[in-house]
Amino acid sequence: MAEPTSPPVADAALHLAQASVGYRRRAVLTDVNLTVEPGQIVALVGANGAGKSTLIKAVVGLADVLAGAITVAGRPARQARGAAAYVPQVDTLDADFPVTAAGVVLMGRYRPTRWLRQIRATDRAIATDALKRVGLADRALTRFGLLSGGQRQRVLLARAIAAQTRLMLMDEPFNGLDVTSQDVIVTQLRDLAAAGTAVLLSTHDLRLARDLADTACLIHGGRVVTGPTKQILAELPGTYGYGSQAADLHAGAARTVTP
Numbered sequence: 001m002a003e004p005t006s007p008p009v010a011d012a013a014l015h016l017a018q019a020s021v022g023y024r025r026r027a028v029l030t031d032v033n034l035t036v037e038p039g040q041i042v043a044l045v046g047a048n049g050a051g052k053s054t055l056i057k058a059v060v061g062l063a064d065v066l067a068g069a070i071t072v073a074g075r076p077a078r079q080a081r082g083a084a085a086y087v088p089q090v091d092t093l094d095a096d097f098p099v100t101a102a103g104v105v106l107m108g109r110y111r112p113t114r115w116l117r118q119i120r121a122t123d124r125a126i127a128t129d130a131l132k133r134v135g136l137a138d139r140a141l142t143r144f145g146l147l148s149g150g151q152r153q154r155v156l157l158a159r160a161i162a163a164q165t166r167l168m169l170m171d172e173p174f175n176g177l178d179v180t181s182q183d184v185i186v187t188q189l190r191d192l193a194a195a196g197t198a199v200l201l202s203t204h205d206l207r208l209a210r211d212l213a214d215t216a217c218l219i220h221g222g223r224v225v226t227g228p229t230k231q232i233l234a235e236l237p238g239t240y241g242y243g244s245q246a247a248d249l250h251a252g253a254a255r256t257v258t259p
């Protein structure tokens with residue numbers, strides 16, 4: 001499949017050029033070329049263990065870049081730490097974390113460059129607004145660990161929204177979520193993209209990938225193939241771990257989300 005025409009790299013929110021990413025010296029993915037433009041939503045699809053999380057983690061320094069380059073808003077990713085907001089898989093977090101929902105969202109306002117991590121009144125206002133956007137204003141003082149999985153995911157999204165970055169990275173944001181939380185996240189991602197934020201997300205949910213993202217990256221066998229989402233999904237062989245889901249999608253049996 002042909003690579004889509006790339007915009008000038010300096011304008012891209014995220015650019016990977018022949019990047020190999022992995023852990024220590026072991027490459028999980030090699031030769032990855034990918035550009036995510038401002039306002040674009042790109043979905044990473046692939047079987048369990050294919051390397052979706054690794055690609056996302058490499059952008060924020062949690063996995064290693066072994067060759068090639070990753071740039072965020074035109075700067076090497078490691079020098080652009082504050083330029084990308086990262087929402088990890090919610091089940092990887094410690095639910096006993098002793099902090100309120102509002103406290104988690106406020107973390108999105110911390111800046112490593114700011115003296116004493118000072119939080120100002122405007123930071124609090126931005127955090128409050130972000131929590132409102134994900135429909136959890138009334139849970140501001142609830143301990144994070146006492147929220148449901150879907151609510152926790154929405155709080156993490158609010159934290160990323162509060163960071164006001166040009167690039168949003170989300171690792172499996174829809175895993176095991178109730179329909180309400182799923183719809184809130186879909187709406188917020190669309191709003192962010194409409195406002196110019198670039199979004200890169202991994203998902204097992206092909207229906208959501210199709211409905212949200214114009215462009216998809218299929219990760220298989222250590223390689224990444226990028227193209228229009230419909231085309232990538234149409235070519236998904238069952239052996240990639242999506243058997244019946246892909247068949248349902250092709251048969252048009254899947255529900256379409258229209259929040």
Ligand SMILES: Nc1ncnc2c1ncn2[C@@H]1O[C@H](COP(=O)(O)OP(=O)(O)OP(=O)(O)O)[C@@H](O)[C@H]1O
Pocket residue numbers: 023028046047048049050051052053054055
């Ligand atoms: N911290 C780590 N150190 C070493 N290897 C790792 C680490 N994390 C993941 N891996 C390995 O990297 C490979 C890709 O894993 P990754 O989590 O990126 O896949 P994935 O596509 O996100 O899978 P899933 O859909 O199950 O989340 C796997 O072989 C995994 O075992």
